Every structure is written in C-alpha cells, then in structure tokens.
Amino acid sequence: MNKFKIKTEVKFSDNAIDALLDYKNVNAAIVTDEFMNKSGKVKMITDKLSGCNRVDVFDEVKPDPPISLIIKGLEFLEKCDTQIVVALGGGSSIDAAKAMVFMAKKVTGKDLKLVAIPTTSGTGSEVTQFAVITDEEKGIKYPLVDEDLLPDLAILIPELVTSVPPSVTADTGFDVITHAMEAYVSTLANDASDALAEKSLKICFEYLPVAYKEGDNLIAREKMHSASCLAGMAFNEVGLGINHGIAHALGAKFHIPHGRANAMLLPHVVEFNADLHHNFGKYNKAEAMQRIAEISRMLRLPHDTKRIAVESLVEEIKYMMKMMKIPATLKEAGVTKEDYEASKADIIKSALNDSCTKTNPREVTEASVERILSKIAIW
Ligand SMILES: NC(=O)c1ccc[n+]([C@@H]2O[C@H](COP(=O)([O-])OP(=O)(O)OC[C@H]3O[C@@H](n4cnc5c(N)ncnc54)[C@H](O)[C@@H]3O)[C@@H](O)[C@H]2O)c1
Numbered sequence: 001m002n003k004f005k006i007k008t009e010v011k012f013s014d015n016a017i018d019a020l021l022d023y024k025n026v027n028a029a030i031v032t033d034e035f036m037n038k039s040g041k042v043k044m045i046t047d048k049l050s051g052c053n054r055v056d057v058f059d060e061v062k063p064d065p066p067i068s069l070i071i072k073g074l075e076f077l078e079k080c081d082t083q084i085v086v087a088l089g090g091g092s093s094i095d096a097a098k099a100m101v102f103m104a105k106k107v108t109g110k111d112l113k114l115v116a117i118p119t120t121s122g123t124g125s126e127v128t129q130f131a132v133i134t135d136e137e138k139g140i141k142y143p144l145v146d147e148d149l150l151p152d153l154a155i156l157i158p159e160l161v162t163s164v165p166p167s168v169t170a171d172t173g174f175d176v177i178t179h180a181m182e183a184y185v186s187t188l189a190n191d192a193s194d195a196l197a198e199k200s201l202k203i204c205f206e207y208l209p210v211a212y213k214e215g216d217n218l219i220a221r222e223k224m225h226s227a228s229c230l231a232g233m234a235f236n237e238v239g240l241g242i243n244h245g246i247a248h249a250l251g252a253k254f255h256i257p258h259g260r261a262n263a264m265l266l267p268h269v270v271e272f273n274a275d276l277h278h279n280f281g282k283y284n285k286a287e288a289m290q291r292i293a294e295i296s297r298m299l300r301l302p303h304d305t306k307r308i309a310v311e312s313l314v315e316e317i318k319y320m321m322k323m324m325k326i327p328a329t330l331k332e333a334g335v336t337k338e339d340y341e342a343s344k345a346d347i348i349k350s351a352l353n354d355s356c357t358k359t360n361p362r363e364v365t366e367a368s369v370e371r372i373l374s375k376i377a378i379w
Pocket residue numbers: 033035036062063064065089090091092093095119120122123124125128129130131132141160161162163164165168172175258259
C-alpha cells in the first residue's frame with residue numbers, strides 16, 4: 001500500500017509572515033541562533049508576534065545541535081511557560097526546536113504548537129518528521145523519527161535566505177538535490193513522492209547555480225525555498241538512502257556541514273546504486289539503474305542508453321560541485337588521513353545502522369560502504 005499525508009500547513013508567497021499575527025494572548029518563544037538574533041531577523045518575527053503576551057528568545061543553537069542543547073532549551077521553554085514555539089533558522093535551529101517541543105509535550109503533557117520558518121533552502125525540516133540530534137560523547141548523529149515532530153505550520157519567506165553566503169547556499173542546495181534523488185530511488189517511492197522529487201530536482205538544476213552566483217536574486221531564492229520544501233515532503237514519506245546514512249556519520253565525526261558531506265558522496269552513491277562498475281554483489285540493479293536514468297532524462301541530460309544517462313548525471317553533479325567550489329575529497333574538506341583511519345570502522349558501522357539506509361535501492365554491506373568512502377578518502 002502507498003500513502004501520502006502532510007500534517008504541516010505550509011504558507012508561502014506574499015505576506016506569508018502575516019500568519020504570525022493570528023497568535024494573540026499566548027506566550028511565544030523563538031528558538032534560533034545568535035546570527036539570526038544579531039542580524040535583525042528575530043526582530044522581523046517578534047514584530048509580527050505583537051499580539052502575544054510575551055515573546056522570549058533562545059538563541060543558543062549551534063550547527064549539529066547536541067543533546068545538551070536540547071535539555072537546556074527544554075528548561076527554557078518551561079521557564080517561559082510557552083504555548084507557541086517559533087523555530088527560526090537553518091535545519092539546526094528547526095531540528096533543535098522540534099526536539100525541544102517534542103520532549104516538552106511528553107514531559108508536561110501540554111499542547112505546544114510549533115511554527116517552523118527556515119532561513120536556509122536545504123533540509124526541508126519544516127515539513128519532516130525527523131530531527132537530527134548529535135550525541136557528542138559517542139560521536140553519532142541520530143535522526144529522531146516521530147510524526148509528533150512535524151511542525152504545525154511552516155512559513156516560507158525567501159527574503160530571509162538572501163543573506164546565506166555562497167558556500168552555505170551550495171552546501172544546503174546539495175542537501176535538497178540529495179533528498180530529491182534519494183527519495184526518487186527509495187525502495188518506497190510512489191507516484192506522489194516522485195512528483196515532488198521530480199519538481200524539486202528540476203528547480204535545483206535550474207536555480208541553484210543562480211542562487212549561488214546572485215545571492216540576492218529573490219526569484220532564485222524563492223524557487224530553491226520551494227524545492228527544499230518539496231524534497232522534504234517527498235523524503236518524509238518514502239525515506240532516504242545510504243548517501244544520508246554515510247553523511248550523518250561523517251558529519252558527527254568531522255563536523256563537515258551536512259549538505260557538503262552529501263554532495264561529496266553523491267556522485268559515488270549514484271554510481272554505486274546504478275552498479276555502473278559491476279563491482280558489487282547481488283541486488284535489484286536493473287530497477288535502480290532505470291530510476292537513475294529517468295532522472296537524467298527528466299533533466300534533459302544525454303540519455304541515449306541507461307549507462308550514458310547515469311554517466312551524464314554523475315558528470316553534471318561533479319560539474320556543479322566544482323563550479324560551486326564544493327570539496328570532492330575528505331582532504332579538501334579538512335580531514336586528516338590519521339583522523340579518518342581512526343574513525344573509519346565507526347563511520348561504516350553507524351552508516352549501516354542509520355535509519356536512512358533502510359530505504360536505499362541497493363543492498364548495502366560493510367564492503368560497499370568502505371568502497372564508497374574510498375572514493376573520497378584520497379590524500
Ligand atoms: N530534520 C530533517 O529532516 C533534516 C534533513 C536534513 C538535514 N538535517 C539536519 O539539519 C542540519 C543542517 O541544517 P542546515 O544545512 O540548514 O544548516 P545550519 O542550520 O546548521 O546552518 C548553517 C549555517 O548557516 C547559518 N545561516 C542559517 N541561515 C542563514 C541566513 N539566512 N543567512 C546567513 N547565515 C545563515 C547558520 O547560522 C549556520 O552557521 C544538520 O544537523 C542536518 O543533519 C535535518
């Protein structure tokens with residue numbers, strides 16, 4: 001049985017931010033990072049929450065939010081006696097807020113509402129039932145998965161994204177591409193998730209280079225904001241794959257930004273799933289290769305044969321990465337050979353155990369993860 005459902009209401013286009021004016025006579029809290037507060041973006045939100053009794057701000061979120069931060073945020077929410085939580089920021093702020101609200105509801109039994117306002121076009125976290133939290137002691141990133149993590153409302157405001165620097169635009173844009181591609185080839189993919197992933201990919205390949213080169217191009221920013229949300233809806237239903245499984249492990253060990261880790265792996269995971277080099281064991285390769293070839297055709301890349309289609313997709317990904325100065329190897333991403341060798345076994349183990357890996361179209365083994373890693377472990 002296939003299914004498609006979205007609990008989160010999404011508001012976008014002109015005046016979407018005015019949805020906040022509806023919150024009256026309640027206590028609100030904003031969960032964000034220091035940059036958002038100092039840059040005046042928090043004020044844009046508090047101005048619209050003027051009907052609330054009080055608005056408190058927790059601006060301590062850092063990239064890859066750890067468990068300790070969630071506990072601190074929980075204490076904050078309790079102290080402010082909040083009814084509405086507004087998550088403002090990239091995936092890190094939204095995930096942190098989702099985890100805090102989820103736990104606060106469990107602990108207090110209170111019915112908290114969560115509004116997510118993304119300021120990067122990347123994770124799609126505003127419409128997903130995932131929150132990725134880091135266990136710093138163990139060096140592992142955990143995707144928490146629960147329908148109760150879904151925000152009640154998402155507001156897409158492209159003006160908030162124009163300040164994202166080119167390198168973060170590139171990283172987060174590749175997160176969107178990876179979400180859409182992994183959803184498209186997921187073992188659970190269906191017509192509804194395909195439609196969302198296809199549209200997202202078409203937008204990304206057209207508008208990500210524009211958003212990268214012209215950060216203040218509002219049309220490109222609006223398109224990428226939509227692409228991020230559509231890809232989020234797609235993978236929320238049908239899951240991701242080994243690309244995200246390994247990227248989580250690399251992010252936890254070496255703090256490589258999430259989208260960058262995805263981009264570095266993507267050409268090699270596409271080749272692996274399509275079994276382009278016939279190096280691996282048994283699996284349903286015909287279907288995975290077919291799906292990947294379809295992506296090429298959809299993007300109007302050369303696709304005379306399935307092999308040509310896969311190769312041209314891999315080349316296009318590598319071209320875009322180079323154009324946007326995304327590192328291709330762990331060395332270029334600042335990881336030393338010694339650190340990599342010391343962590344390799346843990347990375348393979350946590351990639352195999354990651355919940356995203358379950359829906360990869362091709363069976364993944366220790367040897368195949370090692371093989372994919374070897375393509376970026378070059379010094
Ligand atoms: N929940 C999900 O479904 C999901 C999906 C994919 C990734 N994630 C997680 O999300 C996190 C990554 O999120 P991200 O890629 O959005 O990055 P991020 O939230 O970590 O932000 C990256 C940097 O960009 C800055 N930034 C954010 N918005 C900005 C703006 N408008 N202008 C200038 N700077 C801005 C932040 O301050 C930060 O320094 C990772 O922890 C990843 O694992 C979650």
